[in-house]
Amino acid sequence: MSKRILFLTLETFSAAGGIQSMNRTLAYSLYELCKKNNWDIKLYCLNDLSADVKPKYLPFFCFKGFGKNKAMFTLKSIMNGMNTDLVLLSHVNLSIIGLAIRLLNPNCKIWLIAHGIEVWQPLKGWKKRIWNTANRVICVSQFTKSKVMKLHGASPSHCVVLNNVLDPFIKLPENFDKPEYLLRRYGLKPGDPVAFTLTRINLAEKFKGYDQVITAVARIKQYLPSIKYILAGPCEPTEKSRIEQLVADQGLSNNFILSGYIEEKELADHYLLADLFVLPSKKEGFGIVFIEAMAYGLPVICGDVDGSIDAVRNSEMGMAIDPDDIDALEMAIIQKLSMNLTIDDRKNIQGQCLKHFNETNYRDILEKLIINETVD
DSSP: OOEEEEEEEEEESSSSSSHHHHHHHHHHHHHHHHHHOOOOEEEEEESBBBGGOOOTTTTGGGGGEBOHHHHHHHHHHHHHHHTTTTEESSSSGHHHHHHHHHHHHOOOEEEEESSSSGGSSSHHHHHHHHHHOSSSSSSSSSHHHHHHHHHHOOOTTTTTOOOOOOOOOOOOOOOOOOOHHHHHHHTTTTSSOOEEESSOGGGGGGGHHHHHHHHHHHHTTTTTTOOEEESSOBBBBHHHHOOOOHHHHOGGGGGGGEEEEHHHHHHHHHHHHHHHHHHHHHEOOSSSSHHHHHTTOOEEEEEESTHHHHHHOOOEEEEEETOOOHHHHHHHHHHHHTTOOOOHHHHHHHHHHHHOOOOHHHHHHHHHHHHOOOOO
């Protein structure tokens, strides 16, 4: 009898973000395993529409979107779960469905995926009960694993670290030249050292550390007058005004670019434009953006107080620093930008990243976990 797998998500194909990206990659890995092992896979998504599915990740017949119809999503998920061997919950907010399925189908295995801040705090009610119900907690980093064990009493034997990986369809560069059209757009010279940050930009996301980078770059300007800092991502108007005032106060207006949202088709070129990716965040569950940057050959500077350190595995790929230490951040940026990054350097960083964060290895680990977890 084939294994029947149900993967439940909040969003997968209709929005951008780290969790959505990993939902797509996990959907792809699960489908490939199901083809190989003659298993069955269904993905139900609360907020997507069925038409949002991208067939390169998952065929239409394996996916159903509920267009934010919470009642129907819950009902159909529970009904399907009654005849399922393994249910994967992509977010702790789906815990109540997992609890209901376990009640109606005691033999069904329940997995919860633990990403970051959503489980880094005390939980109440039915969310609190999932830690005693889930057969497996898939933690995206060692930091998240330590958090769920300490805060929620999750059993170490039930917690597995499975790092996020690169999108299986990521288009890697054929060369590492800085794109001419972006040099022209931003008024840059090919030799200008460029630090790059990509993140959501709003008051609630200040923990990402871009204020600290602005302060550090303002200091560095006296040593590297041509330094440029590109801060990219969707930006709230009030936060845009605040950042622009901060930049003006720091005398950094000629060295700072607030690019706004970057279209997916231009994202790779922005990584190629840069010489360094810097995001000294305090609340990253893992940080897919770090491994994306490294896949394009960029050294990374990240914080050392969250899951970011799982992404920067060794000094060849990047550096983890205290995100509150402006002096350490300044020195790290100077060190990385003074190295005159060569094509061979970028290829080495890319190779290290592909070695550790590829979908093939991720899928192999996932297959072993599923085979060991479920019983035909």
